[in-house]
Amino acid sequence: MKNNNSIYKKLQGVSVGIMTACLALTACDKEKEFTPAMHEAKLINSITFDVSPTLPLAIDMDSTIVYKIEAPDELEDRTILWRSTDEAVARVSQDGTITGVAEGTAVISATPTIGFGAEATVTVNVVSQIIKAESVTLVNPREGEVIYETDRLQFEAQLSPTDHTYSYLTWGSSDESVATVSKDGLATCLKAGTTTITAYTHDHSGVVGSYELTVVEYIPVENVEISPYTDPVCISMGKINLDVTYTPANATLGSVTWTSSNESVATVDLGVVTPVGFGMTEITATCMETGVTASTVITVVNGWWIWSPENSFCGPQTQNSWNLSILNSEMGDGYCRIYFPATASGKKWRQDIKIQCSNSAMFRAHRDYPVFVVKNTIPKGGDNTWDVRDSGNPHSKDTSNSYDLSDGTRLIYMDLTEKFASSTFVDAEGFHDFNLFQIKVADIPYANVDPNAAWYDVYWIRTFKTVAEAISFAEAEIVARK
Numbered sequence: 001m002k003n004n005n006s007i008y009k010k011l012q013g014v015s016v017g018i019m020t021a022c023l024a025l026t027a028c029d030k031e032k033e034f035t036p037a038m039h040e041a042k043l044i045n046s047i048t049f050d051v052s053p054t055l056p057l058a059i060d061m062d063s064t065i066v067y068k069i070e071a072p073d074e075l076e077d078r079t080i081l082w083r084s085t086d087e088a089v090a091r092v093s094q095d096g097t098i099t100g101v102a103e104g105t106a107v108i109s110a111t112p113t114i115g116f117g118a119e120a121t122v123t124v125n126v127v128s129q130i131i132k133a134e135s136v137t138l139v140n141p142r143e144g145e146v147i148y149e150t151d152r153l154q155f156e157a158q159l160s161p162t163d164h165t166y167s168y169l170t171w172g173s174s175d176e177s178v179a180t181v182s183k184d185g186l187a188t189c190l191k192a193g194t195t196t197i198t199a200y201t202h203d204h205s206g207v208v209g210s211y212e213l214t215v216v217e218y219i220p221v222e223n224v225e226i227s228p229y230t231d232p233v234c235i236s237m238g239k240i241n242l243d244v245t246y247t248p249a250n251a252t253l254g255s256v257t258w259t260s261s262n263e264s265v266a267t268v269d270l271g272v273v274t275p276v277g278f279g280m281t282e283i284t285a286t287c288m289e290t291g292v293t294a295s296t297v298i299t300v301v302n303g304w305w306i307w308s309p310e311n312s313f314c315g316p317q318t319q320n321s322w323n324l325s326i327l328n329s330e331m332g333d334g335y336c337r338i339y340f341p342a343t344a345s346g347k348k349w350r351q352d353i354k355i356q357c358s359n360s361a362m363f364r365a366h367r368d369y370p371v372f373v374v375k376n377t378i379p380k381g382g383d384n385t386w387d388v389r390d391s392g393n394p395h396s397k398d399t400s401n402s403y404d405l406s407d408g409t410r411l412i413y414m415d416l417t418e419k420f421a422s423s424t425f426v427d428a429e430g431f432h433d434f435n436l437f438q439i440k441v442a443d444i445p446y447a448n449v450d451p452n453a454a455w456y457d458v459y460w461i462r463t464f465k466t467v468a469e470a471i472s473f474a475e476a477e478i479v480a481r482k
Contacts, residue, residue, distance in 0.1 A: 042075040044112045047120040050183065051202070052168035054123045055108075057090065057100040058130040063202065065096040066170075067110065067120065080110045090124040100126040131165045133201045136209030138185075148218040148252055149192055155185040157199050157209060166203040173197055178215055192217040220255040220289035223247040226271075226296045229283075233266070234304035235275045236363060238311035242283065242296065244271045257286045266298050275300045303366020303431065307355065308460035309334050332457070338441075340454040347446040349379070353458060354438040367420035367430040369463035373413040373470040374439065375405070378456045382444035386414040389436035395419065399439060403471055407478045409459065412439070413467055437461070 050066040057063055069078050082092045089104035098108055109121045139156040147153065157169055171181045178193035187197055192215050200208040227243035246253065258268045262281035267274050273283060277300060284295040307313060313336050328339040328351070340351045353374070372388065384399035397414040404410045419425045419432075426432050441456070464470040 042072045043114065044069055044071045044075065044078065044080070044118045046070045047080060047110050047112075047118045049110075049120045049122050050170065051122050052166075054125055055098070055168075056130060056165045056203075057098060057124050057126050059100045059102060059126060059128060061100045061130065061204070063098050065098065065108070065110075065122065067096060077113070079113050081113050081115075083109050083111075084124075085109075089126050098124055100124070102126060103128060127165065130203055131161065131163055132203045132205035133159045133161075133164045133166070133207045134205070135160045136169070136199055136201065136207050138197060138199060138209045138211040140211060140213070146216050146253075147189060147214065148254060149189050149215050150218045151189045151215075151254075153187040153189070153213075155181070155187060155197060155199075155211065157185060159201070164203070166201060168202055169199040169209075170202065171197070171199045179213055187213065189213075189215045191215065216252075218255070219248065219251045221246050221248075221251040221253070221287045222290050223292050224256055224285045224287055224294045226283070226285060226294045229296045229298060232299055232301040232304065233273075233275050234301055234306055235277070236304075236306045236311060237275065238314070240273050240275075242271045242273060244285065244294075255288050257288060259284050259286070265300050273298055278302045301368075302429075303364065303369040303463060305363050305365065305369070305463045306460065308462070310460075335457040335459050337455050337457050340449065340456075342454075344446050344449070348442075349382075349444040349446065349449050349454070350442045351456075352438055352440050352442070355436075355461075364431045364433050365416075365420075365463060366432075367426055369465055370417045370420040371413055371415050371464040371467055371470060372437075372461070373411050373464055373467075374461045375409055375411055375459040375474055376456060377409055378412070378439075378441055379444050379448045381448045383442055384412075384444075385440045385442075386412065387436070387438045387440060388414070388416075388434050390432065390434050403467075405471075405474055405478060411470060411474055413470060415467060 046069070048068045048070075050068070055063065067080075069080070071078055082094050082096060084090050084092045084098075084106050086104065086106040087101070089100075089102055090106040090108065091099045091101060092108050093099075096110070103126050105126070106124050107121050108124055109119060111117070111119045137158040137160075139158060141154060141156065155171075159167060169185070171183060171185050173179050173181045173187070173195050175193060175195035178191055178195040179187050179189045179197070181187045181197055185199065194212060194214045197211045197213050198208055200206075224247070225245040227245075229240075229242060233240060246256070253270055256270075258270060260266055260268050260273075260281050260283055262279060264277045265279040265281040266276060266283070268283050271285070275298070280297055280299050282295050282297050284293055286293045313331060328341070330337050338351055338353065340349045372386070378384070378399075386397045386399055386401075388395050395414075395416060399412045401414065402410050402412040420430070462470070462473075464473070
């Protein structure tokens with residue numbers, strides 16, 4: 001017979017145990033309620049390699065990866081684990097040094113030792129031989145310009161030889177308070193001063209490119225004034241410089257924005273106007289700091305053409321640019337000197353003036369300016385002709401049409417007034433396109449040329465409204481020089 005008292009005691013023990021467990025659980029819950037949460041584990045946030053995505057490496061060649069770790073300040077263990085996907089191609093030590101073993105490709109990775117989280121990789125291409133760089137030249141895209149402390153410059157690195165294996169560079173600045181430079185060669189200017197921008201290769205060549213960068217203080221323009229430009233402009237003049245006054249005088253010109261109200265007529269950059277079409281446009285300068293503005297009106301005249309020192313004896317810088325087609329010529333101070341051949345042929349001299357365009361139209365002539373005039377010192381006595389062409393169709397005149405000027409030079413001219421009066425010669429707006437201009441300077445008697453000065457000078461070629469206007473212009477020019 002069982003002892004009831006014993007059973008009771010056992011039951012009593014079980015009850016106490018259950019109660020104790022419950023109390024313990026309650027205590028745990030209370031502890032959870034009042035105990036602060038445990039700190040989360042701190043991990044490496046990122047790993048960055050300072051290397052190109054693909055790393056060329058020769059067999060038995062070492063390359064140590066430069067890397068950067070970003071992690072919380074309180075993280076003590078910043079050890080990373082290095083691995084290679086194919087150690088038969090490339091091995092990597094735990095300091096990030098990669099060694100080429102055999103030709104092929106392997107991926108090198110770096111991860112935290114915990115085994116997960118941040119990761120960085122680089123593809124290693126092991127080749128039989130590395131062609132090292134012999135020189136690195138740093139190119140400033142704004143060479144010759146003033147660089148200000150607010151500017152950014154994208155440097156270009158030119159490596160030779162052209163078949164070098166490894167193009168990745170590490171960039172640096174000798175004074176980062178003046179300018180910093182990114183890993184891609186973008187320099188950010190910070191203050192006035194001088195710093196040396198450098199770039200070196202990672203092919204063990206030891207070659208370093210450098211560029212001394214001077215940064216100028218940025219002083220914003222507070223006020224700007226433009227002298228009115230009332231003279232007519234022609235497209236062939238090329239660029240014209242406006243007369244601009246800045247306050248303060250030493251201000252940074254880049255702090256002024258320039259606009260043209262009609263860029264089909266003329267464009268503008270830092271006060272330099274380039275005519276591109278006919279008509280009127282307003283050129284405006286605005287101070288970025290104060291909002292003060294100034295403006296002037298530019299008028300580009302229909303059909304006016306100039307070939308002279310004003311445009312350096314060059315054509316407009318367009319796709320149809322044109323040039324003097326004479327091998328034996330040189331540019332002097334205000335003139336173009338054209339030499340005759342070393343010996344005369346048949347006791348006569350010849351050397352043509354020829355200007356042509358290889359594409360379409362050299363210039364568009366307008367009926368308002370039908371007279372073509374050359375100021376020159378071509379010796380007299382020759383059988384010379386004037387020739388302008390359009391698509392092979394010549395419009396010629398004997399150069400006996402001439403006028404002797406008071407300084408001993410002369411004008412020779414061709415008047416196309418009658419042709420321009422024809423509706424079949426001009427378009428609806430009165431224009432006619434030419435692609436060749438020449439004077440055939442031929443058959444000048446031997447005696448009319450000094451063998452010791454066998455040349456003639458061309459001072460300008462211009463179009464005028466009338467012959468009388470041309471003569472008046474030339475004589476006024478002579479008086480002005482006196």
